[in-house]
Amino acid sequence: MTVTIWSARLAAVGASLTLGLAATLTSTTPATASGTGSGGAGANIVGGSDATRPYPFVALEYTYYPELGQSSSCTATVVKVLGSNGPETGAVINANCVTNYPSTEPEAASDITLEVGSTQLDELTPVTPTRVEVYPGWDWATGDMAVLVLPKNLHLTGIPIGEQPTPGRKVRLVGWGDTSIDAPGIPPVLQQLDTRITKPSACADAAIGAGEICVAPAPDGGQACLGDAGAPALSATRTGWALLGSGSRGTNESACTGPTVFTDVTHYRQWIVQALTHPQPHHPRHVAPGSARRTVTYVH
Template sequence: MKTVLSEVGSPRSSRKTLHRLALAGGTLVTALATVAVAPSSAAAGDVQPNIIGGHAASEPYPWMVSLQINWKGDPDFHTCGGVLLFRDQVVTNAHCVTNPPGQTVPELGWHVRVGSHNRNSGGQTAGVSKITVHPEWAWGAGAPEKRVADLALLKLDRKLDLQTIELAAKPARPGDKVRLLGWGVTEPDGSGPLPSMLQELDTTVVPAAKCAAWAISGGEICTNPNGTDGPCAGDSGGPALKKEDGRWKLVGGTSRGSEWCGTDTGVYTSSPEYRQWMYDTARGVPVPIPALPVPSKDPGYGLPFERLGGVK
């Protein structure tokens, strides 16, 4: 899984900001999503996460999700990763399904493919009937003092007959070994095409101070790409896993990092720290919406899908 991390400004700008690692905008401020163009032509602030330096998935991951839309003639365009938490509920990152600076969810005909290493075939598919974004998500406004809460729960239009993933009992700690999964870009320069087959990378959790440049906040963990490896565009929303009791359990979701994939640390939303919100949301329990700072303008992330079409 290659992660393309971007900085606001020119490709080699000294400004360190958040970039989305999703198949969306260009160089986002610390978020990991799939990017549609190379970093050299990316719009300032776009997030691009892919796994760089990884390899083909080595074992089954029946709960692994490819979040897709119908985009420019491709009915199954991969945008982000995710995991099947309940049979009809997928967890991904909020930046994958929102536009900055507001929290409007685009009506793009979201659907998922679950349980296949091949994002183009196999497994089971379902439509997305409802998207619930964590109420604290405001595109990093107020970070690091305020939680970024880059998290969303997607309700599917049917229950899938697949194994769901377990949440880890506790948040990952520095020194913990974790595994990253995704279909993000795998070339160090952030160019395509995206891999058809799921990629994985084993890495380590490091102290939060190592991710200070990405405005890491409470409810997040920092991973170490060893200076060469890490997530990239298209890896956004994908999981960080830790093995407990002989099983892989969810400890994080790919959020953001630097402009050049794999060259610095990456930030992941700490899934166990949002356990109650995910369970309450899945049950339909009303969740209070706190008063939050809202960016007065686009914070530099770029629109989530302005770069779609460049990476295939």
């Protein structure tokens, strides 16, 4: 099954490309450190509200594609896990944010920028990862998971990966980006939305599979949308927040009102720990024509 991703405003190219629930490609130069790249559509929360908590672990992410001369934006979540060498900190993101269809190879770390540390767009701090790891099973249909390894001399706030989510679990979606389908760009303040996990069958139209969860719209109809790749689905704990999912694709991108598919981060816990601890072998996978579940049409 082919599912259209949440972002459909990709400038300057007149072709069809499969990207995942990818962000909007907008610039002809790498995104600036200030995070004010024109027209970006990072993690977009439609019907949400301005952040009421600090969320220092939520990052705005830019990937520059030299072969296209454009940049995309997504959202990533800084996590802290216990590896074989002690605590490891890195950013969890979806593979469709850091690869370029039909390739499953990650873009260079030097072409990726995270902006962290604030709920205000103009107060974010840029960070360049040292390494990009893509899940070896990623084939533009399954395995939509990646991590960004960050410099060890940084003192970033990371959250733990939570326990396996089940239908009915309350979650908070947090992200940067458009607040409506026709919004002009990234909002000045990080957005949040409270909703819940629902049964997988509600996301059947988006070809939900193993290692994925289905997130229902909020009671008032609010939902993640347009370019909401990598946006975290958070679970409240007694000490803060835990990461359960990261945005992959929607079931109704034309209106952003239906249930949405999130990668189940808990499903990839072991691989994430390994990827943050040591470089992982990666063997590019062949993507058969028509097999991808995530498509987007570029527009002039």
